[in-house]
Amino acid sequence: xxxxxxxxxxxxxxxxxxxxxxxxxxxxxxxxxxxxxxxxxxxxxxxxxxxxxxxxxxxxxxxxxxxxxxxxxxxxxxxxxxxxxxxxxxxxxxxxxxxxxxxxxxxxxxxxxxxxxxxxxxxxx
Amino acid sequence: xxxxxxxxxxxxxxxxxxxxxxxxxxxxxxxxxxxxxxxxxxxxxxxxxxxxxxxxxxxxxxxxxxxxxxxxxxxxxxxxxxxxxxxxxxxxxxxxxxxxxxxxxxxxxxxxxxxxxxxxxxxxxxxxxxxxxxxxxxxxxxxxxxxxxxxxxxxxxxxxxxxxxxxxxxxxxxxxxxxxxxxxxxxxxxxxxxxxxxxxxxxxxxxxxxxxxxxxxxxxxxxxxxxxxxxxxxxxxxxxxxxxxxxxxxxxxxxxxxxxxxxxxxxxxxxxxxxxxx
Numbered sequence: 001x002x003x004x005x006x007x008x009x010x011x012x013x014x015x016x017x018x019x020x021x022x023x024x025x026x027x028x029x030x031x032x033x034x035x036x037x038x039x040x041x042x043x044x045x046x047x048x049x050x051x052x053x054x055x056x057x058x059x060x061x062x063x064x065x066x067x068x069x070x071x072x073x074x075x076x077x078x079x080x081x082x083x084x085x086x087x088x089x090x091x092x093x094x095x096x097x098x099x100x101x102x103x104x105x106x107x108x109x110x111x112x113x114x115x116x117x118x119x120x121x122x123x124x125x
Numbered sequence: 126x127x128x129x130x131x132x133x134x135x136x137x138x139x140x141x142x143x144x145x146x147x148x149x150x151x152x153x154x155x156x157x158x159x160x161x162x163x164x165x166x167x168x169x170x171x172x173x174x175x176x177x178x179x180x181x182x183x184x185x186x187x188x189x190x191x192x193x194x195x196x197x198x199x200x201x202x203x204x205x206x207x208x209x210x211x212x213x214x215x216x217x218x219x220x221x222x223x224x225x226x227x228x229x230x231x232x233x234x235x236x237x238x239x240x241x242x243x244x245x246x247x248x249x250x251x252x253x254x255x256x257x258x259x260x261x262x263x264x265x266x267x268x269x270x271x272x273x274x275x276x277x278x279x280x281x282x283x284x285x286x287x288x289x290x291x292x293x294x295x296x297x298x299x300x301x302x303x304x305x306x307x308x309x310x311x312x313x314x315x316x317x318x319x320x321x322x323x324x325x326x327x328x329x330x331x332x333x334x335x336x337x338x339x340x341x342x343x344x345x346x347x348x349x350x351x352x353x354x355x356x357x358x359x360x361x362x363x364x365x366x367x368x369x370x371x372x373x374x375x376x377x378x379x380x381x382x383x384x385x386x387x388x389x390x391x392x393x394x395x396x397x398x399x400x401x402x403x
Contacts, residue, residue, distance in 0.1 A: 014190065040128050053346075057343055086181060089185075
């Protein structure tokens with residue numbers, strides 16, 4: 001499979017990582033600015049741990065908050081994009097190894113993906 | 126200090142941490158948690174959440190460049206990610222049950238060990254020419270660019286490397302760090318990979334390892350958007366700048382100073398943990 005030689009895979013993977021991180025950083029930067037403009041004068045509240053409100057701890061809740069243009073929700077959405085970047089890289093690896101008909105590595109990458117999904121679903125630990 | 130002022134100070138601290146971390150090869154993540162807890166009195170759970178997020182950003186950012194240059198060994202990375210993600214999930218599960226002061230003490234010990242490793246920093250120039258059985262089965266060998274063209278290498282000590290990687294993943298999940306030093310140890314010492322391949326492949330793996338525990342911490346409310354924002358942006362900017370300066374910089378003295386700072390932070394983390402002030 002010359003079209004899917006390791007070199008091309010490396011290149012695509014590099015771009016994927018770069019775009020994921022840059023996009024996430026942009027979202028966090030812009031929504032962070034909006035957050036500070038509105039809440040900057042308040043007293044900080046991370047000295048004592050109270051945990052995040054429920055809607056900022058799961059994917060559907062964060063998406064809902066982001067769509068409502070809540071600045072906290074938007075920052076959290078950017079962080080979610082960041083966490084999704086390595087996951088997307090693993091998904092891409094599964095596809096790339098599949099194109100190369102390298103079934104041992106398809107199995108290995110699927111195992112890693114399964115473990116990641118287990119971690120991301122997170123509540124049962 | 127209000128939120129705006131604190132965010133700016135934290136951002137400046139994070140830029141510095143990322144810059145020095147990239148220059149010295151220690152990584153910025155390792156000093157973020159001590160900085161946030163010791164200097165700003167932030168709860169260690171929020172600190173770990175913010176640190177973990179910044180670790181994903183810097184490692185993915187750097188990995189993007191290394192992967193293209195052809196140093197990282199993707200097969201080795203993918204295979205060992207099984208060990209680091211299982212380790213990360215275990216480490217996070219332990220962290221959720223451990224008293225905070227114990228986490229602080231473990232953190233201190235890891236800081237001191239990282240400082241020691243970085244200060245010693247000698248590495249084997251021995252490159253394996255014969256693969257072990259598992260390496261042969263998994264076709265782990267690869268090539269990397271040198272001044273004289275592509276050089277081929279084989280991989281040994283796969284089971285030992287896999288075991289050390291599990292520990293690296295566990296520390297990453299437990300403490301919210303990248304634990305690049307332990308990952309490099311596994312590949313450089315146990316598996317006899319060329320040093321440059323070890324460091325770049327380690328970088329490549331850190332993002333996936335951290336993502337495994339970040340999901341769990343997000344779920345438990347450890348990741349505060351307002352705190353993670355200046356930390357993540359600061360460390361990312363600092364480490365990108367550091368990587369740019371690194372080409373051609375003389376960093377021996379700097380590395381020595383930074384390892385001393387890291388070791389002192391370790392002592393203070395242990396002290397505070399034992400006193401129950403974390």
